[in-house]
Amino acid sequence: MTGYFILLALVAAAGSLLWLLGNRGALLKLSLAALLLGSAGYTLQGRPNLFGAPAKPDTAAPGLSFARARHVFFGEFNASERWLLIADSFSARGKHAEAGGVLANAVKHYPGDLPLWIGFANALVEQGRGMTPPAQLAFARAEAIAPGHPATGFFRGLAQARSGEPQAAVNTWRKLLANAPADAGWRPLVEDAAAAFSAQPAPPRR
Template sequence: MNGWIIVGLAAAATLGLLFLLKLRGPLLTLAAAALLFGAAGYALEGRPELPGIARSPADSAPPLPLSSARHAFFGAFTPAERWLVLADAYARSGDTQGAAQILQTAVRIYPRDPELWTGYANALVDHGHTLTPAARLAFGRASALSPDAPGPRFFLGLALLRSGDRAGAVTQWRNLLTTAPADASWRPMVEGGIALAGEPTAPSR
């Protein structure tokens, strides 16, 4: 059986099990990202289709659904939401370029909206299957507009994980936790991301 089919079936079975275990919303998103990270390792080391040909980490992976995680950090009823919902629809249909172009238009019209810049960065990651320089710049713009906002920093960590940089993701999320209020509603999501990356929440001393 083709190696990618095996990987796909294993990922689907794992996500199904997590769903049955009542893992929902943003944490399920994080679990999916962790599976993409595993697929990246398989692509780089397993050479699943042809001898001697390495695959991009997420060549066959659909865009990661991020709406529930986005709502946890930015809220569900924001001025940016209509643009992001439209971009999500394009991405789900497989048109990741169209999704990125929609959000590129949005940030030109509303250049001071950090949520739109974060969404644009995520769309660029989806389209490029990795954290591209353009996506990194968009994350940087979002953080510059709202330096204390956790959302851009969280999604940058997620993009690093999706790109195969587990250490970078864990560092990003641990830094975020150092400034997170103890009662922040999104704190368990960041801790869950670190755990899914295979690291303890707090660095060892």
């Protein structure tokens, strides 16, 4: 029964997201149908939990948190933070659908806000316990707002790791590191994440 409610919440979030991205009418109905099928597969299959008790030891990254990582990329004081803090409070109590609802409302009001879209994508990942079609759409929107911004790649990597694809996550992070300046303030965070999932050394700093 819990999986059923998660599925409904995911499809509802997907509908809101598709509406925001401009899908209307028959296209919206077809997109929702596809997402319903895809989300059902994710709900039934399940995904390992990156934060908390993981299904597999090698999918956990102890010490990582969305809030701490978010502050590395965007700082602690910005216009998005009040929304994100409310969502954090819900997520901390396991109310991931409510967290997603808060951020779905936030991106509706501020459609060009990068931290909010990344937060929304993270909430959808939490809700689906891994990368889902709605989360992929949210990450795509974040990428469209600020192409190449390292925060989008970092959190997409976390979603990949949580979805049971640690090597894909490492590849995503290593690509970020390969193009990062040596003094980038976020670089140590990405290096630590890559090291947690791979025995290979990180690319040398330039």
